[in-house]
Amino acid sequence: MNPNVKKVEYAVRGPIVQRAVQLEKELREGAKKPFTEVIRANIGDAHAMGQKPITFLRQVLALCAYPDLLEDNKFPEDAKQRARRILAACGGQSIGAYSASPGIECIRQDVARYIEKRDGGIPSNPDNIYLSTGASDAIVTILKLMICGEGRSRTGVMISIPSTRFTPRLWPIWAQCRSITIWMKISQVQSRECIEEVIRFAKEEHLFLMADEVYQDNVYADGCKFHSFKKVLFEMGPEYSNTVELASFHSTSKCYMGECGFRGGYMEIINMDPEVKAQLTKLVSVRLCPPVPGQALLDLVVNPPQPDESSYTTFIKERTAVLDALAEKARMTEEMFNTIPGITCNPVQGAMYTFPRISLPPKAIDKAKVSNTV
Amino acid sequence: MNPNVKKVEYAVRGPIVQRAVQLEKELREGAKKPFTEVIRANIGDAHAMGQKPITFLRQVLALCAYPDLLEDNKFPEDAKQRARRILAACGGQSIGAYSASPGIECIRQDVARYIEKRDGGIPSNPDNIYLSTGASDAIVTILKLMICGEGRSRTGVMISIPSTRFTPRLWPIWAQCRSITIWMKISQVQSRECIEEVIRFAKEEHLFLMADEVYQDNVYADGCKFHSFKKVLFEMGPEYSNTVELASFHSTSKCYMGECGFRGGYMEIINMDPEVKAQLTKLVSVRLCPPVPGQALLDLVVNPPQPDESSYTTFIKERTAVLDALAEKARMTEEMFNTIPGITCNPVQGAMYTFPRISLPPKAIDKAKVSNTV
Structure with a gap:
């Protein structure tokens, strides 16, 4: 073994x-x-906790799964149009066909356009977009590409702690030159200044940056705003935007969608050496392709109903209700924790996790020591 | 890198x-x-080549994606029942929730019952079933679990050649004790005697057997029959069935379904050391869960409409039509190849690939040698 x-x-x-x-x-x-x-x-599993799926997303998925429904007048025209467009991009017009390994071409283009719009016009190239089986899968792909060596010469990975995705012992922090930095949003929304500092540090130390941005829509606290690493990188000027290597990740699992079960996601790669990128493309090819229903769902997330489309009003209403409920739950969780003696909890600014500090009574610590469960 | x-x-x-x-x-x-x-x-991509999806499978998937359709009288009652059962097994009754890492419990039970029925009553334990993101993903998981060491002490993998899934150079054949044997159906249907021989060889040499059985329904030739490795193993008596370690794989991608894009599959593990199995469970947990739509689809494949259900007649008609068309195409391909001078092709007994022998003219070989493309 x-x-x-x-x-x-x-x-x-x-x-x-x-x-x-x-x-x-x-x-x-x-x-x-x-x-x-x-x-x-x-684990952030919104639907399992009672969050309802967004109607538009599921309508298009049902139409893609069973195209006979395209003749059904119960479905709005814009949902049908999206389904037709996705099906037209699939082999044999079926989501049961394999896609290209980095994902369906027109969905990669939609992702690039979404990123451009989100980041105020900073260009995004579809060739830098790889669709994935959720964000975790994309992160593992990059780590697989990067990590090598044994013992003290092994590639190091720096992560923020606490983190939900990686346990500290899994990726020990080794101070090395050829290392990777992963930053994860953990209920605290990173300020622009903090991101700039990380980017400067990455440039100085020649680190590869990985930005897990799956909570980009889950920002609750007043005065807090989501800043993408890519946007900050490009606004810091060519000295940074032409040199610092970055992979950023997004998925269909969190935010207002909460569609974890579909395993849909993407990564955008910036400033990667073309030869390394060719290896990355080969690596994703061996895996055949990400699940096509997840790719279809991702397309809807990056390309939601527009104000002139019939599903727009319901979509916005449902999305707002979900995000408001998540913000309310975050506030309640913080409040509840702070009423319990021995527990203190910081305000949840975003995402879906709290990391309360628990002060254990000395007797409990002694008992844990004796039973060796510290 | x-x-x-x-x-x-x-x-x-x-x-x-x-x-x-x-x-x-x-x-x-x-x-x-x-x-x-x-x-x-x-690559075996049936839908991309024009094969139509099976109505029942897609109806249930549409119902799972958009449960409002459960109120629609256009859908047959048995499709609705399957969808309700799958949804009831999902967190929050949504295929957008994560499942347990080895897959949804009731689907693992259905897989076990399917295997029992297929193998004439030989028992199958749901605890030995792991659902996966297609068969390739399950195979990679097992290889990841097993392969270690470097150079001559590296775990060896034996494969049949030619093979569509693994290139010879990727997994060089090393004659070693702690090695793994993968057998793949490559248009030739393995006879019972051949499988017995492989099992005896695996027992003598202490090999871990991996049986890629994704083409179990694609057997065309007269007198040929699919024999599962597990069935043959158990029929060889306790000397074998209690000792030989086996992982067998199946998926939703081939056979009459051809649903590659959904990335659904399973593996069954036999005689694996419980401590190694615990490590396997941990390994699949890190990957969160296989795509839930693919799991739902797999459930329908292992649990198709029954004779007393309303979708049965259409289902059987569609399935038979697909399998007949595949058999006809296999026959035509063989015939066509054999009409071309310099090409000879064996009869395609099953699966979806031909491996014709091409006799290259000496001049072409010389030219390839000069341009270094041999």
Whole structure:
């Protein structure tokens, strides 16, 4: 067996999740507890927590899955048009055909246009867009491309802590030159100044930057704003925008969509050496292609209904309701935590996680030490 | 950059595909050729080649994507029942929620029941079933789990040649003890005797067997029959069935479905050491979950309409038509190849590929030698 597999640790589904599963089982079997339900807050899974899918997205997906519905007058015309356009870009006009390995060409173009619009006109080239099986998959692809060596000569990865996606022990922080920086939004929205500082640091130390931007629409706090790493990079001038290597990630799993199950996402690659990029293209080719329903969904996310289209009003209403509810839940979570003795929690500025500080009583710490569970 | 990435070779999308892309481009730009169209036969992509999706599968997928359609009287009751059952097994009753990492529990149970039925009652345990992002993904997962070491001590992988999935140079054949055997159906249907021989060889040499069985429904030739490795293994008695380690793979991409774009599949693991299996479970957990639409589709493949259900007649009619057309195309391909001077082709017994022998004229070989393209 590969010994590296044994070394992997994965806290998101680790001992706390196992305990939750056990408690759920006990409750099902009729055990009496001071609670009746276990709520899984270990992973951002909006639909599992009751968030309703956005009608427009699902209408287009149903039309793509079963094109006979294109004749059905229950579906709005703009949903049908999107479905027709996506199907026309699929082999044999079917989402059951393989796509090109980096994703369907017209969806990569739509992603590039979305990024340009989001970043105030900074150009985006569809050739730099790779669609993926969710953001995690794209991140793993880049890490696979980059990480090599053993022991002290192994490529290092710097991450922000706490983080939901990577546990500290999985990617130890090694101070090295040929290392990679991953920055993740963790309920704190990064300020423009902070991003600039990261970019300057990356340039000085010749680091490859990876920006996990899947929460770009989940910014709640007053005065906070989403700044993409790419936009800041380009606004810092050619000294940076021509040299600093960046991969940024987005997905269909979070924000107002919350469509984790579809495993749709993309990455944009900036300033990557063309020969390395050719290797990246080969690497994604071996994986055949990302799931096509996820690609279709991503297309709708980057290309939502426009004000002159019939689905626009409902779409905006549903999107606003979801984002407002998430903001309200974030506020409630912070408030609730702060009412519990021994727990303090910072305001949640964005995303979907809180990282409250828990002050454990000395007796609990002593007991954990004795039972070796520290 | 990781030097192992540079070493990867991938013939399925290699120089011949690049030449095809170039020819397609030239044709689009109006170049005159002795042909008007390029047909891509490098990868089994049925829908891209005009095969129509099976109505029942797509109806259920549309219902899962947009459950408002459950109120629509255009859909047959059995399709609605399947959709309701799948949705009930999803977090928040949405295919947009993450599933458990090894796949939705009730779908793993359905897969186990399908295998039991297929193999004449040999038991299958849902705990041994892992759903995946297509068969390739499952194969890569097992290889990742197994392959380690460097140089001559590296785990070896034996494959049958020719093969569509792995190029010989990618997985050189090293004769070693701790190696893995992959057998792939390549238009020849393996006889029961051949499978028995492989199993005996695996037992003697302590090999881990991987059986790529994605073409289990694509058997055309008279007198040929699909034998699963698991069935043969169990029929060889406890000396084999209690010891030989086996992973077998299936997917939604081939057979009568041809739904490659959904990236759905499963693997069944037999006789794996429980500690290694725990590592496998951890490995798939890090990947979050396979695409849920692909899982839903797989459920329909292993649990198709039954004779007492309203969709049965259409389903069987469509399935038979697809399989008959594939058999006819296989026969035609063989016939056509054998009419061309210098090309000989064996009968296609199953699957979707021919491997004709091309006798190149000595002058062509000499020219290739000079231009270094041998």
